[in-house]
Each structure stands twice: as C-alpha cells, then as structure tokens.
Amino acid sequence: MTTFPSSDWTRKSGDIFEAARRGPVTITQRKRPAFVVMTVDEFERLKARDTRRHYTIDSLPDEFFAKAEAEIERMKREGDE
Known part of the structure; x- marks a missing residue:
C-alpha cells in the first residue's frame, strides 16, 4: 500500500489521488497510519464483503441470545469448579 505523510495532502494531492486509483493509500500522521484514501468502487467492494451485523439487546435474534445465554x-x- 502506498503511504504519504499528512503534510503531503495539500502539496501532492494529485499524486495521492493518482496512487489511490491504483489501490488504497495510507496517510500517516506523526509516522503512524491515520487515514486511508481509496476509490469509491473499492470502498463499495469492501462494504459489500462486510457481513457483520450489530444488534441491541432488544433486537438480538433469539438464536444469538440462546447461544450467549x-x-x-x-x-x-x-x-x-
């Protein structure tokens, strides 16, 4: 994954966007990963693969509640013991 420091955001935004067309780009702050820039198509592809669901205790399906219990x-x- 290509990486740019956050200080490059304004000076090299064209380079960052071009790199993001080829794959996700990491933006670092204080040498630590802080953000990821990617195309909308890549983001949508990742969202479609995410099968996680979240529930409140009131909306938890009975089968999950039984397993937890x-x-x-x-x-x-x-x-x-």
Whole structure:
C-alpha cells in the first residue's frame, strides 16, 4: 500500500489521488497510519464483503441470545469448579 505523510495532502494531492486509483493509500500522521484514501468502487467492494451485523439487546435474534445465554452458563459452571 502506498503511504504519504499528512503534510503531503495539500502539496501532492494529485499524486495521492493518482496512487489511490491504483489501490488504497495510507496517510500517516506523526509516522503512524491515520487515514486511508481509496476509490469509491473499492470502498463499495469492501462494504459489500462486510457481513457483520450489530444488534441491541432488544433486537438480538433469539438464536444469538440462546447461544450467549448458554455460553454464560458454561462460564459460570467453569468458575464453580
């Protein structure tokens, strides 16, 4: 992955955008990765692969709630041993 320091953002934005057309670009701040620049197509591709779901305790599907409940009971039993 191509990397640019954040100080290059204004001076070399054309280079950063050109590199992002070829693949994701890391922007660093204080020598640590801080941001990633990528094309919208790449971003959409990554979003489509993300199958994670998030729930609140009220919206948790019954099957997940049952698994969580069983795991809590298992941990309790192990703690009693």
